Amino acid sequence: MFQNPEIALHELPGTDQLRWQNLHPNYKRRLRVQRIIVILAISVIVSVAKFTLDAPTLVTALPLALLAITATVLLVWPAVSVPRRGYVMRDKDIVFRSGVFWRSVTAIPFNRIQHVETSSTPLDRKFKIATLKLFTAGGTKGDLKIDGLGKDIAEQLRVFILKKIGSSIENT
Amino acid sequence: MKTPDPSGWHRTSPFAILFFIGRISRNIAKNAWQSLAPFIAFLFAYQGELVNKLLIGGAGFVIILTTASILSYWFFRYRILTDSVLIRQGVINKKQLDIKFERIQGINIEQNVIYRYLGLVTLNFDTAGSIGNEGNLPAVTQTFADSLRLQINGNSGTGDTSRTSSVTTSNALLRLTWHDMIRIGLTDRRALILFAFAGPFFERISDDVEQIIIEWVEIAAGFGLHLDASNAVSIAVLIVMVIVIILVVISIAAAFLRFYNFELTLDHNTLRSVGGLFTRHEHSMNLGKIQTLRLQQGIVQALLGRHRMTAHQAMSGGRQRTKKVFDIPVVTAELADQLRKRLLAPESGNLSQDPKSAPFVSVSPYYMRSGILFLGLLPALIATIALAPQLGIYSLLILLWVPAVALLTFRKWRRAGYLHDDNEIIRRSGLFGYRTVGLLFRKAQRVTITQSRYQRRKSLASLRIHMASGSVRIPYIDHTVATQLRNYMLYKIEVSQQAWH
Incomplete structure (x- = not known):
């Protein structure tokens, strides 16, 4: 017999009690290494500029001081931001949270995902991590980008989501 | 008007050349000036008279354009299959397009x-x-x-099988x-934008205008009229008003060209608009x-009691996302x-x-x-602290900026709101005018909830609903x-049996 029970908003599954999956433990180190490379490159440029242009110490000291402060923040920041990122795979969707000051939680239903992509830079491969990108309609650069996943986990997720996309298309 | 081919490929009418002339001219105007560089270089190298140069230049351009x-x-060439349109085009770079009927979101017809x-x-x-204009069949x-x-509508399941002519007046x-x-x-912003862009141009000709005004003043003096500074201001205001009126x-002329008739x-599930004075544009969706369905009203539109309504389709992919909009340029709120x-x-x-x-629900005053x-x-x-040494006590006048911003923010808050039922949600926003955006829950692509530290303290959040046509933030x-x-x-997306597109 046809049934059409009323749905109470508070009875719908929420995201408050979710068990968030953390990113790969190597991700923090990977971020720091990348930032150290960039900071060193900028330091070398500033130092070379000082010696070649014979700039006064005061002129180069200010950028170097700013660089030192920025470098400290950049190197400490992964310890603050990475633990606050996480994802949960549910039966019907994937939920991702991120942000320290501005915290956001994004949910993408599997039946809205157009395609899935995994990618890794040489530095990612060194730390055995990868990025998972999920694309929905109307987006361009990847509507949900989960950095810092273990390489194997990213591949497992990609296969799992593709299966889910397939089953949702069959059910439609 | 089309040449049959045993292989099923057709050529359109030779009058399609007009279409290609227009398309190539537009491409040159947009981004291919540099491709004319060798031609311009030849003109500079040519030692004849200027008129001859221009004549040769013009003739050369026409020959190149016509040949291309x-x-x-x-x-x-094009070919119609049971489920798609195939188009082969390109002189040097050959291209074949396979446009599946099911992917076609709308069919537009132009008739010059x-x-x-x-x-x-x-x-x-x-x-x-x-x-871009890749999927075109000119001069059919x-x-x-x-x-x-x-055939396309039948294939894509739109049920639009009742039509036999391009325009009906019945419904x-x-x-x-x-x-x-x-x-x-009157409500077209482009006129104002044009005026703003033309500002530097007016500045450049201001010397000439000044000279003209001086001459007028002298002529007036000859007739015994003595014009002072207030008269000069009046003349300047008059000139600006004349420009605005032009x-x-x-x-208005552009509106007649685009929307006449x-x-x-x-018709069933197909929305169609037809209009245009010389070139008739027919859009269907x-x-x-x-x-999303949007209704917007600027200051002038508010004075006239009218709105602009637009229906937004899924944006196309790629780096340059193009918005696809079905435009109803002027409607009343009731309509x-x-x-x-x-x-x-x-x-x-x-x-x-x-x-x-x-019934719009206001957002938090925070x-x-x-x-x-x-x-x-x-x-x-x-700004006050930075400019205090130069301006002294007058730097405090900068603080008047605060109440001005507060007033504008208050207006913005008064206009922000939302309204929903079981199937759809409408967001209202605006500063001087209004904009409302309506969407069906089941068509959402993804949903994001964001909270700043301040919002967390006040148990508030911002909701962003990502649609295939762009996102809507409450x-x-x-x-x-x-x-x-x-x-x-998320529940509506999951239980909906209907396609979102």
Whole structure:
């Protein structure tokens, strides 16, 4: 017999009690290494500029001081931001949270995902991590980008989501 | 008008050359000036008279344009299969397009004056994922266009099988009169934008204007009239007013060109608009493709009691995302509500998108805090302190910026709101005017809830609903409401048996 029970908003599954999956433990180190490379490159440029242009110490000291402060923040920041990122795979969707000051939680239903992509830079491969990108309609650069996943986990997720996309298309 | 081919490939009418002339000219105007560099270099190297140079230049340009258009026509072939249109084009870079009927979101038809006389039209296929005018069939007969449209609509399940001609007048939803053309012209922002861009140009000719004014003053003095500074200001104001009036007249003329005899019809699930003075534009869109319905009203539109309504389809992919919009340039709020009832029936359309309708829920007043703080107070304090040594006590006048920003933020907060039922949600926003955006929950692509530290303290959140046509943000609502709406949206997406596109 046809049934059409009323749905109470508070009875719908929420995201408050979710068990968030953390990113790969190597991700923090990977971020720091990348930032150290960039900071060193900028330091070398500033130092070379000082010696070649014979700039006064005061002129180069200010950028170097700013660089030192920025470098400290950049190197400490992964310890603050990475633990606050996480994802949960549910039966019907994937939920991702991120942000320290501005915290956001994004949910993408599997039946809205157009395609899935995994990618890794040489530095990612060194730390055995990868990025998972999920694309929905109307987006361009990847509507949900989960950095810092273990390489194997990213591949497992990609296969799992593709299966889910397939089953949702069959059910439609 | 088409040449049959044993292999099934057809060539369009030779009058398609006109279409290619237009397309190539537009491409040159847009981004291919550099390709004319060798030609311009030749002109500079040529030692003859200037007139001869221009004549040779003009003749050369016409020859190149005509040759390129004839070649484009010659290499343009199309083939209609049971489920797709194949197009082969390109002289040097060969390209084959395979446009699946199911991917076609809308079919647009253009008919310029010459084509109208010959009974020809240009078909444009609006597809998800393509950019530019790639899916065009130029200079085909109206009968062929109609039969192809029937075939495409039949294939994509739109049920639009009742039509045999391109325009019917039986079930018109809206017809625009010449009064409406004037309204469209008056509310077109492009006239003001043109005026703003023309500012530097006016500045350049100001010396000439000044000279003219001096001459007028001298002539007036000759007649015994003595003009002082206030008269000069009046003349300047008069000149600006004349320029504005000219721009408005151009704008109204443009409205006549684009929307003359505009008629909006609904045939089963296909919304169609036809209009245009010389070139007739016919746009059609399947109702199922609508992602968001927008109603906007600027200051001038508010004075005229009219709105602009747009139906947004899924944006095409690629780096340059193109918005696909079905435009209804001028409607009253009542008519807009009637239209949305027809467009969203039977599943929705009961809510009013009129921004002045009562039941909109306001967002939290805390919404104003960040605007006043970061756009008003902080910049004003920094500017006051920084300029205090130069301006002294007068630097305090900069603080007047704060109440001005506070007033604008208050207006923005008063206009921000939302309204929903079981199937759809409407967001209202605006500063001087109003904009309302309506969407069906089941068509959402993804949902994001964001909270700043301040919002967390006040149990508030901002909800962003990502649609295939762009995102809609509802700021500073109760966190519990935001999560309930998000969860309900995910539920509606999951249980909906209908396609989102």
